[in-house]
Amino acid sequence: MRLTLHQLRLLLAVSREGSVTRAAQRLHLTQPTLSGQLRQLSEQVGLPLFERVGRRLHLTTAGDAVLGAAQRVEQELENLDETLAELRGDVVGRLRLAVVSTAETFIPRLLGDFRRERPAVEVSLVVLNRDAVVRRLADNLDDLYIMSRPPEVPVVVATPFLSNPLVVIAPTHHALAGHIDIAVRALEDEEFVLREQGSGTRQAAEHFFAAHDMALRPRLE
Missing domain, CATH: 1.10.10.10 (Winged helix-like DNA-binding domain superfamily/Winged helix DNA-binding domain)
Known part of the structure; x- marks a missing residue:
């Protein structure tokens, strides 16, 4: 065989x-x-x-x-790459990243800079919603995870590095359009277009409404 x-x-x-x-x-x-x-x-x-x-x-x-056997072969090939690179004086290895979909807006630029500085490092990237990234974290499939609201478990070390403000968007003809400093209660009866269940953005919105004792009302998911 x-x-x-x-x-x-x-x-x-x-x-x-x-x-x-x-x-x-x-x-x-x-x-x-x-x-x-x-x-x-x-x-x-x-x-x-x-x-x-x-x-x-x-x-x-x-x-x-x-x-x-496949995992052992893969690890041996990685070890060989690193050994040969050390002999050449290169910085090598593999960096596995799993990120939430909202990180798509900035991760390519950061990875581009990283690759220019460390061309011998092999980078792999998967983009998923928050629940899927958390599952990969639990299975220890990657080296680095980027998400909002990391899980609060002892084995996770989380380092904030970028703000990710969430805002409400409405069409120009909406009654609240153009208003500044809108009271939270003004959103209570509104319906929203939301990300799917398991999305970090969706969970952040749900937590925000729950903290103000309001129900988040999806119109479209």
Whole structure:
């Protein structure tokens, strides 16, 4: 049995993303293409690597074994890269980031500056909503996480580095448009266009309204 690095990386991507669809998007493949390559991998192994429970895919015992080997191979290749880079005098390694979608506005610029200063460091980036980033944090899948309202758990060290003000936006014909210093109670009967459940922006709005003993009323999610 001869497995390729490409096949092992496909399995790693599916494991990290939690679904074939998200892994395919991450790898810039179509879902049928990725599914077909995973079937070929299972055929080469001679055992099923996944089993479907409801709508979710779970690794079988054989899948866990192949995944463990893939992780060890990946780590050894990273170690080799670092060793060779040290011999060349480079600063190397891998930086894995998971960020919330609101960080899309500034992360590319920061990463561009970082890459210019550290070209030998491999950077990977996933952009998700807050709940998904928190799940990755719990599974220790990345090196750095950027979000608003980090979870309050002892193992997390949070360092604020950028303000992220949230404001209310209304059409020009709205009764409150153009007003300054609007009382919070003036928003009590308004309906809002909101992000999906699990979004940090959505949670911040919900906490703000709850703190003022008001219900947040979604019109569109």
